[in-house]
Amino acid sequence: MLILARRINETIMIGDQIEVSVVDIRGDQVKIGIRAPRTVKVYRKEVYQLIQEENLKAAQSMPGSLPRLDSLVGKGGAPAVQDGGNPKP
Amino acid sequence: MRIVTKAYGAKDVDERQRLHFPGGIPGFADLLEWVLLDAAEQPFYWLQSVDRQDVAFVLLDPKVFRPDYDPEVDPEELAEIGIHSPEDVLVFSIVTIPENPNLMTANLQGPVIINRRTRVGRQCVSLDPRWHVRHAVLEEMGAVRQHAC
Numbered sequence: 001m002l003i004l005a006r007r008i009n010e011t012i013m014i015g016d017q018i019e020v021s022v023v024d025i026r027g028d029q030v031k032i033g034i035r036a037p038r039t040v041k042v043y044r045k046e047v048y049q050l051i052q053e054e055n056l057k058a059a060q061s062m063p064g065s066l067p068r069l070d071s072l073v074g075k076g077g078a079p080a081v082q083d084g085g086n087p088k089p
Numbered sequence: 090m091r092i093v094t095k096a097y098g099a100k101d102v103d104e105r106q107r108l109h110f111p112g113g114i115p116g117f118a119d120l121l122e123w124v125l126l127d128a129a130e131q132p133f134y135w136l137q138s139v140d141r142q143d144v145a146f147v148l149l150d151p152k153v154f155r156p157d158y159d160p161e162v163d164p165e166e167l168a169e170i171g172i173h174s175p176e177d178v179l180v181f182s183i184v185t186i187p188e189n190p191n192l193m194t195a196n197l198q199g200p201v202i203i204n205r206r207t208r209v210g211r212q213c214v215s216l217d218p219r220w221h222v223r224h225a226v227l228e229e230m231g232a233v234r235q236h237a238c
Binding site for chain 2: 038041043047048050051052053054055056057058059060061062063065066067068069
């Protein structure tokens with residue numbers, strides 16, 4: 001990994017189209033500005049990773065384990081609300 | 090077309106059930122061809138990989154348990170799959186079903202969005218901080234119903 005030291009308002013270029021600037025530094029938090037072509041998607045790494053990990057977990061869902069939502073909500077104790085039911089006082 | 094599905098074995102699918110994900114799905118970036126199947130259990134669907142029978146996701150229309158859901162994704166992400174009008178949009182959430190299915194969760198942060206005209210899709214990232222990857226479906230559904238009392 002290339003490691004560069006930068007001060008506030010200094011920028012690095014990645015290729016000739018992507019600019020990364022240090023906008024602010026406060027305590028242990030750094031604000032980073034990114035200018036990139038619209039075709040380049042910029043995500044916080046943890047968001048992308050979270051979605052990827054959740055997909056790997058979701059892909060383990062087994063056939064036959066799918067509940068019917070209506071029956072389950074009924075079982076949970078909360079009575080299903082019928083249209084036209086009496087409003088609670 | 091006949092494909093082998095994880096949930097139902099060999100199955101004939103209509104051309105109109107086929108979906109193309111040009112970038113795959115995070116975690117499965119090399120799987121570009123999928124089919125959308127109605128699950129035997131309503132209101133779920135299966136998103137089944139055409140190339141790998143063991144890879145399939147359970148999908149749910151998130152409005153079923155969160156009527157207030159709006160995915161709020163970057164319009165650029167929508168433009169990439171040719172969506173320029175709200176009528177083109179189909180939104181699904183990927184559902185994770187653990188051993189106890191009552192604890193199933195839905196990913197509202199990474200909505201699966203499909204252009205219903207061209208059947209091209211992608212998993213987008215919601216910009217709304219309210220949505221995360223693990224919403225307890227039954228719990229939130231119950232909350233909505235109680236709220237309706």
